[in-house]
Amino acid sequence: MPERKGRPNLGPAAADQNRSALVSAARRIYARHGHEVPFNTIAKEAGVGQGSLYRHFPNRIALAMAVFEENFLELEELAREHAADPRCFELVFARLVRQCVDSLGFIGIIASAGRDFPLDATIGRLAAVLTGPLDRAQREGLLRDTLTIDDLLLILRMLYGTLSHGVPGDAGPTVLAQRVLDLVGLPVRVADPPPG
Incomplete structure (x- = not known):
């Protein structure tokens, strides 16, 4: 009998482990190939x-x-951990942009899902995460007073459009993301992902 490849079947006890492995695999596959790869590739x-x-x-x-x-x-968690830090907004928004870069394939799924995705709830949750850090940064004079949550959501849409279409001669998604932030005058630095 041929030896079974992959991880051993641990039954129901492995459900959380399997779920985590599937999410990690999907992140890797969609980052490399986009979201149109066959769905069963994730299981493999x-x-x-x-x-x-x-x-x-x-x-x-x-x-x-x-x-x-x-x-x-x-x-x-990041917003809670740094709530008292005047740089909380920069830390949270930089991480959010990094997530956009790293999760571009998943954003593509949502963009093509239309009404099947609870977009209003997602936007509401994002607004809730950003409101406190934005208010704190504005009180500290780190961001202009006229910047709103709606402006930030628009910047994220611009970022997605830029990342999904690219521009001639671009030097990668992190550079493109930083160019968008610089063009709109948002003082946030997007770090490259950690090696490995």
């Missing part, structure tokens, strides 16, 4: 069966929502 990359993929994520939208949930939890 994660080393789990297709049944496990579909139990956790019946479709691409469910998978994108899981990724965004992880991203939101990270942003919310």
Whole structure:
């Protein structure tokens, strides 16, 4: 009997582990190839069966929502951790932009999902994360008083449009993201991802 490749089947006890492996695999695949790769490629990359993929994520939208949930939890924790820091806005928005760069394939899924994605709830949650840091930065004189949450959401849409279409001669998504922020006058520096 041929040896089974991939991770051993641990049954229901491995559900959380399988889910985490699927999200990590999807992040890698979509970062390399975009969101139009066959859905079952994610299961292969994660080393789990297709049944496990579909139990956790019946479709691409469910998978994108899981990724965004992880991203939101990270942003919310960062905002809490640095709430008293005048640079909180810069830290949170820089991380948000990094997430946009790294999760571009998932944003593409949402952009093509139309009404199947709870966009209003997502925008509301994003506004909630950014409001405190924005207010603090404005009180400290680090951001112009006229900047609003709606402006920030527009900047994010501009960022997505730029990243998804690119420009001739670009030097990569991080450079493009930084150019967008510089052009709109937002004093946020986007770091390159950590190596590895």
